[in-house]
Amino acid sequence: MKKLLIAVTALAVLGGTAVTAQATPQQDLKKLRAHYFKKFPGVKLQEYGNGIYAIDEARRFEWEASEEFPPYEEAIEIGKKLFKKYKVGSCFKNGGIGIKQNFPYFDKKTGKVRTLEQDIMACLKKNGVDTKKEKLKYKKGKFAAISAYMAYTSRGNKINVVVPNDPAALAAYEAGKQYFYAKRGQLNFSCANCHVDSPGLLIRGNLMSPALGQVSHWPAWRKKWAKKTFKKKGKVGPLGGLGTLQRRYGGCNKQVRAKPAKAQSDTYRNLEYFHTYISNGIKLNGPAVRQ
């Protein structure tokens, strides 16, 4: 009897893994790439780091012109000063220079995904910075400038996100993937509906980019964000158009009238984990200008 019970339990466990382990991260990456390469023949892997500008020549022309005198240039300088002032480098490998390609990562101790922004915030607190008083908040402003400087020092490094063979890491990856493929909002669209099924098509006059490479260039400078700052403050300033990847996630949630998750919540961190993993091998090119 005891033997039978053990056999049944073992079967149940095996059955369970068979169901949850549909595809490995590596298989997801391969499948998605094959999909885009078929959809956009001639667009090389590294080109995907340029978003819609990899697939639309007219828009690319305009974009290249704007990158010649980039509106984020001063933000990088400001970020560098703050990075030094708050001794952010002291909390990171290699003094925080050229390391963004390894984020986000799975943290064994907490069993959770950690992002670069989270580690920057933890560092500021560790170094005794009064983040409230200094108005250092996730998503934009001075905080995004620090992240922009760190991104800048990592330009050219290939994204190298690791999903270790650990059940908690795989579960985090899977949760991010689920979020990416789940329909939501009044419009009932998933991220994949727009960025896997429809890149190259227009939605309300906006061309949609492939999900592959979408993570390569953050924080980004957007005219839309600059306009928003102008409306609120009557001026833009060097940081007014800047925002992090998770700020952008919020914008895409709002587009389909879904409630955005909080910046650096488990939800968005897991999403960022999946979303960045599938772009492994693409060179970082942030910060950048985006529509």
Ligand code: HEC
């Ligand atoms: C209704 C369609 C739609 C949905 C759904 C949608 N997006 Fe977007 N997304 C857009 C459009 C349009 C843009 C602006 C053009 C572009 O760069 O793709 C955009 C831009 C982005 C960008 C910036 C790309 C870049 O190169 O700067 C990211 C990142 C992004 N979306 C991620 C997501 C994620 C993650 C989800 C799901 C939570 C999502 N989007 C859902 C339409 C959508």
